[in-house]
Amino acid sequence: MRLSTLEALVKLSGEPRVREGLVRSIELQDSPIMQSAIADVMVKLAGEEFSSVSSELLSRKGLNKMVKLNIEKSIQKLI
Numbered sequence: 001m002r003l004s005t006l007e008a009l010v011k012l013s014g015e016p017r018v019r020e021g022l023v024r025s026i027e028l029q030d031s032p033i034m035q036s037a038i039a040d041v042m043v044k045l046a047g048e049e050f051s052s053v054s055s056e057l058l059s060r061k062g063l064n065k066m067v068k069l070n071i072e073k074s075i076q077k078l079i
Helices: 003-011 016-028 032-044 048-058 065-078
Strands: none
Touching: 003 016, 003 032, 016 032, 016 048, 032 048, 032 065, 048 065
């Protein structure tokens, strides 16, 4: 997924399938930029689904430190 694709999907975020896809896609992303961008979108959408996915992502070995900090901040915003 690229940033332009993410921006397009945000416009369709009212659709449950789109939201589910965003939640699943964060786990599949290798790019720290995309992981952070998706985390930011999920916070804006206030997705409860994000909390469970993000905790799994945080436990991933080799996770970029900046991404980890961004996800932790995102979780705090949801709480």
